Amino acid sequence: MTTEDLLHRRHEALAPSYRLFYDDPVHLVRGEGVHLWDSDGRQYLDCYNNVPSVGHCHPHVVSAIAEQAGTLNTHTRYLHDGVVTLAERLGSRLGGDLGSAWLQCSGTEANDLAIQVARAASGNNGVIVTEHAYHGNSTLVRALSSNRHSGSERPDWIQVVDPPNTYRGQHRSDDAATRYADQVAEAARVLSRHGHGVAAILIDCSWDAPGVLTAPDGYVAQAADHVWEAGGLVIADEVQAGYCRLGTNFWGHERYGLLPDIVTMGKPMGAGHPVAATVTTPAIAAAFADQRSYFNTFGGNPVSAAAANAVLDVIEQEDLLANVTNTGEVLRAGLESLAHDHELIGNVSGAGLFWGIDLVTDRDSRQPLSPELTQGFITALRNNGVLMGAAGVHGNVVKMRPPLPFSKDNATHALETLAIVLSDFAAHVG
Numbered sequence: 001m002t003t004e005d006l007l008h009r010r011h012e013a014l015a016p017s018y019r020l021f022y023d024d025p026v027h028l029v030r031g032e033g034v035h036l037w038d039s040d041g042r043q044y045l046d047c048y049n050n051v052p053s054v055g056h057c058h059p060h061v062v063s064a065i066a067e068q069a070g071t072l073n074t075h076t077r078y079l080h081d082g083v084v085t086l087a088e089r090l091g092s093r094l095g096g097d098l099g100s101a102w103l104q105c106s107g108t109e110a111n112d113l114a115i116q117v118a119r120a121a122s123g124n125n126g127v128i129v130t131e132h133a134y135h136g137n138s139t140l141v142r143a144l145s146s147n148r149h150s151g152s153e154r155p156d157w158i159q160v161v162d163p164p165n166t167y168r169g170q171h172r173s174d175d176a177a178t179r180y181a182d183q184v185a186e187a188a189r190v191l192s193r194h195g196h197g198v199a200a201i202l203i204d205c206s207w208d209a210p211g212v213l214t215a216p217d218g219y220v221a222q223a224a225d226h227v228w229e230a231g232g233l234v235i236a237d238e239v240q241a242g243y244c245r246l247g248t249n250f251w252g253h254e255r256y257g258l259l260p261d262i263v264t265m266g267k268p269m270g271a272g273h274p275v276a277a278t279v280t281t282p283a284i285a286a287a288f289a290d291q292r293s294y295f296n297t298f299g300g301n302p303v304s305a306a307a308a309n310a311v312l313d314v315i316e317q318e319d320l321l322a323n324v325t326n327t328g329e330v331l332r333a334g335l336e337s338l339a340h341d342h343e344l345i346g347n348v349s350g351a352g353l354f355w356g357i358d359l360v361t362d363r364d365s366r367q368p369l370s371p372e373l374t375q376g377f378i379t380a381l382r383n384n385g386v387l388m389g390a391a392g393v394h395g396n397v398v399k400m401r402p403p404l405p406f407s408k409d410n411a412t413h414a415l416e417t418l419a420i421v422l423s424d425f426a427a428h429v430g
């Protein structure tokens, strides 16, 4: 069967709302570590996928899944060691008394539950989110994913604040942290005026969809204080930022010294197996339990728990946090050097193994490269055997987010390929 045949069948059989990367889609058939292979046997360096967190098809995760699937798979209404161990391990990695967990199958479900829990615990209804954020696709969470709909579609229990973007945003000077946090205080006042009060702020400490940002010092703490003063809870969405992604710390919120009330996580937890979690304090969990029970058929089943425990084993055994931190410094230096040499790069932001390269047509005006040309850039990378993606409010940010075992040699390879494409592209665009 050719790729064209498969494309045709996919078009016929899957709903048209699905999108593929690349006009000429990549037909992957195998993965190992940080590499992928297509149906023609072509190898790619994976600089995009965070879900295979410990590397594609890691043997420890594969055998943990296979062994558990061949032994028993039920659900959380029977006693089983796997899910309890997983919840304990997550709790031991979180600060304060965060240690009461619910298990799900997707980040969407984790965030959806977190909002319900925050409402139950606070007695309030309103939620503050960041402009152009993505938090999932249920009816509740899609409404909070401000990159999925226009402002006029927003119900009045949602208030949206700017992402703390000091390169493109409206606040770029020394007081940017306070100015952006002031928007959170104002959002809280508006929610109170509308009679909703503040149930929560939902915050992704990697600001992935708005372009992979680093917040100015003090922003997260001030924003959280405004929410707590209004009687709301702080929910850290760690679906992107968690699991070592930003280096130095296991969680994105730790980078900002934040102790959230609720933490949600998903994508990297099972290295491809669908596992997600919402974790909070026993007091907040009890406030929710007073109102209702919770059951999720597949969430926390023994096979999912085995996958998630195996991922944590690999992170510990291979010291992947140190790898992310060290390789991240190679990427930081290399990307800054590329930015120095290539006018097409307006800005580089990120940390660890999560970077956004903001492409511009003019450095002074910061005019973003069009989304079409940015896609052309990503396709050129793919044609050179390197997979990256796009993000950002203007669709002009090249997103680099490889599996956690990405080595310094892999980083060098990615940087060399970026240099080739940047040079070719400058000639082409110019």
Ligand SMILES: Cc1ncc(COP(=O)(O)O)c(C=O)c1O
Binding pocket: 105, 106, 107, 108, 109, 111, 134, 135, 136, 137, 204, 208, 237, 239, 240, 266, 267
């Ligand atoms: C920050 C963030 N939160 C939540 C989600 C939703 O996760 P899922 O696709 O597993 O429902 C995503 C997915 O991309 C995400 O990036």
